[in-house]
Amino acid sequence: MEKNVEISMLCQIYGKLLTKKQYEFLNDYYNNDFSLSEIAENNNITRQAVRDIIKKGEKKLFEYEEKLLFMKKTLNQERKIQEVLSELTKIQKDYSDKQVATILDSIKKELNCLV
Secondary structure (H helix, E strand, C coil): CCHHHHHHHHHHHHHHHCCHHHHHHHHHHHHCCCCHHHHHHHHCCCHHHHHHHHHHHHHHHHHHHHHHCHHHHHHHHHHHHHHHHHHHHHHHHHCCCHHHHHHHHHHHHHHHHHC
16 A cells, blocks of 8 residues: 555544644645645744654554554455455346345445445
8 A cells, every 4th residue: 555545544543643733744744735845834843843743643653553453454344345245246146036136235235335
């Protein structure tokens, strides 16, 4: 997974555990596509200070994920749901029984809500 996407996802999951500045700077840098210079200018600090705050925030996010594994579990759950949906579609195509098709369609709708 690309680092920018991974940091953005981790920030959504664990962002509230960071300091306010770490969260704001990470969000501006990764989600709002601000440069270090833009963030520094907006906050009246040096570019190096912004970089340090972002690096510390990134480190914290990876530490939280290493210990809690929420993102890994979520991605695995989504992958499994997609696999089940794929299998249900195969079954639905192979069987013509109207009642089975209705039940499978209902299950697919429920699983799609989880993704």
